[in-house]
Amino acid sequence: MNKYTLSLALLSSLILGGCAIGPDYVKPDVSVPETFTNSDQNKTAQQSINSQWWKQFNDPILTQAIESALIANYDIQASEASVNAILGKFDQAKSYLYPQINGSGSLDRKGVNNATTGGYQLHEGVTSTYAGSLALASYEIDLFGKVRRANEAARATLLSSEYASQTVKLSIASNVAASYIKLSSIQGQIDLALENLTVTQDIANLNAFKYKQGVIAENIYLQSFSEVESAKATLSQLEASKIAEESTFNLLLGRNPLSVKASHIDSIMVPEVPTALPSDILNNRPDIASAEQNLIAANAQIGVAHAAYFPSIKLTGMLGVQSMELSNFVSNPARIWDLAPSVSIPIFSAGLIAGQIKTAEADHNQTLAIYKKTIVSAFNDTNNALGQTTKAKEQITYQKARTDAIKKALLQSKLRYQVGTIAYSDMLLVQQQWLQASQQLIIAKQNALISTISLYKALGGGWSQDQTPPLPNLLPSGR
Numbered sequence: 001m002n003k004y005t006l007s008l009a010l011l012s013s014l015i016l017g018g019c020a021i022g023p024d025y026v027k028p029d030v031s032v033p034e035t036f037t038n039s040d041q042n043k044t045a046q047q048s049i050n051s052q053w054w055k056q057f058n059d060p061i062l063t064q065a066i067e068s069a070l071i072a073n074y075d076i077q078a079s080e081a082s083v084n085a086i087l088g089k090f091d092q093a094k095s096y097l098y099p100q101i102n103g104s105g106s107l108d109r110k111g112v113n114n115a116t117t118g119g120y121q122l123h124e125g126v127t128s129t130y131a132g133s134l135a136l137a138s139y140e141i142d143l144f145g146k147v148r149r150a151n152e153a154a155r156a157t158l159l160s161s162e163y164a165s166q167t168v169k170l171s172i173a174s175n176v177a178a179s180y181i182k183l184s185s186i187q188g189q190i191d192l193a194l195e196n197l198t199v200t201q202d203i204a205n206l207n208a209f210k211y212k213q214g215v216i217a218e219n220i221y222l223q224s225f226s227e228v229e230s231a232k233a234t235l236s237q238l239e240a241s242k243i244a245e246e247s248t249f250n251l252l253l254g255r256n257p258l259s260v261k262a263s264h265i266d267s268i269m270v271p272e273v274p275t276a277l278p279s280d281i282l283n284n285r286p287d288i289a290s291a292e293q294n295l296i297a298a299n300a301q302i303g304v305a306h307a308a309y310f311p312s313i314k315l316t317g318m319l320g321v322q323s324m325e326l327s328n329f330v331s332n333p334a335r336i337w338d339l340a341p342s343v344s345i346p347i348f349s350a351g352l353i354a355g356q357i358k359t360a361e362a363d364h365n366q367t368l369a370i371y372k373k374t375i376v377s378a379f380n381d382t383n384n385a386l387g388q389t390t391k392a393k394e395q396i397t398y399q400k401a402r403t404d405a406i407k408k409a410l411l412q413s414k415l416r417y418q419v420g421t422i423a424y425s426d427m428l429l430v431q432q433q434w435l436q437a438s439q440q441l442i443i444a445k446q447n448a449l450i451s452t453i454s455l456y457k458a459l460g461g462g463w464s465q466d467q468t469p470p471l472p473n474l475l476p477s478g479r
Contacts, residue, residue: 022303
């Protein structure tokens with residue numbers, strides 16, 4: 001073993017042999033229920049969710065919209081750029097695990113003419129000096145694990161940003177789906193308003209004829225005319241709502257204003273999301289994974305702060321060659337070297353280090369509280385979404401039965417009013433009940449669909465840590 005091999009072995013042992021000070025990360029014990037109170041305990045538990053959950057609605061337009069948004073949405077693009085920025089910071093942090101070696105070379109040529117000037121005898125002619133060297137920048141030998149703890153924190157921060165990016169994607173997909181359902185619902189209400197306007201106009205025309213014939217009083221004719229204008233105002237209001245929702249939808253898709261043609265809400269299927277779910281399915285939520293990585297980073301920062309109490313050993317050096325002749329520079333140059341180790345030991349810091357440790361521990365406790373809150377929020381979100389989805393589906397059944405019944409009553413009331421067996425006010429009351437019931441049926445279907453979207457989101461959207469892009473190790477090669 002030559003001296004260079006021995007030096008390399010010694011350096012490696014110094015890098016790898018030290019122990020990292022500070023507490024090692026231990027996953028917190030958070031009390032969680034085994035099941036959800038609103039889940040169906042009589043069914044076999046479902047262990048996973050389809051990651052492309054939007055396809056369960058069986059609507060090609062919705063599927064295309066979400067898949068376009070996952071590419072073109074600017075919030076997603078910004079989150080991905082943020083991940084790349086943190087990846088660069090991680091590369092910088094792990095570089096301190098390794099010596100920084102810089103190479104340099106030089107050629108120095110000096111010429112002397114009129115060598116007797118000034119009374120000194122100088123060497124006449126041109127002199128060349130060739131030099132080359134490898135320099136070791138100030139390298140901290142990580143005996144106490146300060147640099148490794150810093151790298152642990154940097155890697156956890158990078159993982160957290162990856163999971164946060166997945167959270168943004170899930171949120172955008174959910175928002176696009178919800179906006180699309182609202183557009184479909186508004187269009188359904190517009191169609192209903194047009195139908196109501198037709199019915200109201202027919203009744204108003206009939207009343208105009210009856211008024212001219214002296215069958216009804218003027219106030220009934222004017223009231224029917226007022227109902228026509230009211231129906232037009234409702235239609236205009238719904239069209240304005242559609243314009244506003246189209247703006248939201250187009251922004252989510254990262255595109256300029258366009259008219260959106262959504263499928264009829266009756267054709268959009270309400271997926272059967274499993275209601276029997278184990279609590280550990282929430283491990284698939286990226287926001288929980290992100291919160292845990294933030295906790296790991298905060299825990300590592302405590303070790304970084306504690307390391308300030310220990311000596312810092314740094315090493316600088318240089319190895320080079322020099323020659324007056326180019327041929328000797330290659331074959332037999334003069335060898336020069338320099339080695340300059342240094343040690344820095346904290347003697348008196350006036351509470352600076354203690355304060356840094358206290359801050360790191362407080363940051364860790366704050367991050368721990370946020371982590372626990374994220375888990376509790378996830379359980380409450382999911383339990384609420386399960387309950388809302390079940391009740392929303394029930395409301396569709398009730399509202400449909402109500403709408404079917406009142407629609408038949410409206411047809412009968414129109415016929416009876418035409419022949420004069422009931423008053424206009426009685427017929428108008430039935431018409432208003434039909435309009436209200438029909439609109440509430442559309443809204444019930446909208447609520448059921450959006451509740452299902454919220455349930456998919458609460459369950460993590462089928463995301464798993466396997467979908468996270470490959471993350472870098474501690475080697476200097478990057479990803």
